Amino acid sequence: MKRWIVGIDVGGTKIAASLGTIRGLLVAKRVLSSRGGAQSTEVIGELCETVRRLLNERKLKPQHILGVGLAVAGAIDTEKGVILKSPNLKRWERIPLKKILSRSLHMPVFIENDANAAAVGEHCFGSGRGVDHFLYVTVSTGIGSGIIANGVLVRGTSGTAGELGHITVVPGGNKCQCGKQGCLEAYASGTAIASAVKRALRKGAKSRYFNKIRLNRITGKDVTLGALRGDRLAVRVRETAADYLGIGLANVVNLLNPRCIILGGGVVEKVDHFWHPMLKALKREAWPMALARCRITRSKLGSRVGDLGALAVVLSACRNSFE
Ligand SMILES: [Zn+2]
Known part of the structure; x- marks a missing residue:
């Protein structure tokens, strides 16, 4: 066999x-x-x-x-x-x-x-086992997602369904690598988070943590580490990104009424300065009836x-x- x-x-x-x-x-x-x-x-x-x-x-x-x-x-x-x-x-x-x-x-x-x-x-082996309606979202250098509805992967008409990273959160906003402006990925991905820190430093924001790293070398991972060490600029930038991610997820909750949302990727660590503002934005923007039955969880499969x-x-x- x-x-x-x-x-x-x-x-x-x-x-x-x-x-x-x-x-x-x-x-x-x-x-x-x-x-x-x-x-x-x-x-x-x-x-x-x-x-x-x-x-x-x-x-x-x-x-x-x-x-x-x-x-x-x-x-x-x-x-x-x-x-x-x-x-x-x-x-x-x-x-x-x-x-x-x-x-x-x-x-x-x-x-x-x-x-x-x-x-x-996730559906076969991870946090989505036995769950027929869920969204998997990975937030790392970019933002990717996949939708399982009625137990089946949703690909859409031409295979592009589930592009959560490219829903618009700020019309006419930051440029996204896809060519559009204002995509969620341009606000909440690791790349966007690093860019936001660089922009703030160029404008004169003070940070002892980032003083040690060359400006053009700063990555999303550096910002996560900075935030975990209590750097205020890193925390503030990650909180703003978490808020945008919460808005994006709320739109999905309203659209699909999923049983759970499974989050993966290095940006979405289950740490207070990210997780709380993300949930707060989600609660603020989602339809309460849809959100009440939706569990927000980290991927069990990890790397x-x-x-x-x-x-x-x-x-x-x-x-x-x-x-
Ligand atoms: Zn985009």
Whole structure:
């Protein structure tokens, strides 16, 4: 029986290939540098070799594998298995990845957007187990999200559903990397938080903590660490970002009436200076009847969400064979 799955998490700086069981137990993992600028054929060849090695180590054959799941940042045509647009892998765009990989590996291949894969991962193995209506949100350098409604991933008409990071929170506001202005991502992501600190410092805001870091080197992570050490500027900027995130989540609560919202990513630590203002804004903006039944929680999967999400893509696609 096919009890094994290969999950491939294609990130900005690395590609991780994992071998796991259908119950979500990760047993082996190999990491390749993703080399965003490299020719896709070269990287795909290396990826196939890595998958074969993962199987060989366990003496597994393609017939033991339920499928290979890929979680990739960007717009994906999941049916055709083509990356339409990816911020990390510009040379991979329009490449029929599913076809190439399945021919080379002799296994079924499924490709999904990374935030959607993470939502499916939470549904199969994490905080979303047994929950049929929820939103998974990851807040790190950007903001991604995936919607599970009636137990199924919502992709929308052309696969772009769940782009919470690009709902407008300030019309005509800060420029977003997507080309629009005023997106939630331009106010509440780690990148936006770092930019807000830099803007404040340029305007003369005082901070002993940030004095030690070169202005153009400040990252969202630095701001989190600064806030945890009590730096007032860091706390204030993160509180403002948390308020915007709360507004974004309130819109989702009003629109979808989810049973829970699962938050992941480095920005959304469950620390008072972030969590409280986020919940406060959520309570202020959401419809009380919708919010009353909605649980706000941190992801249980943590840093494993990328690997487990990629595994879950296969389980979700093959669900019918289990029912
Ligand atoms: Zn945007």
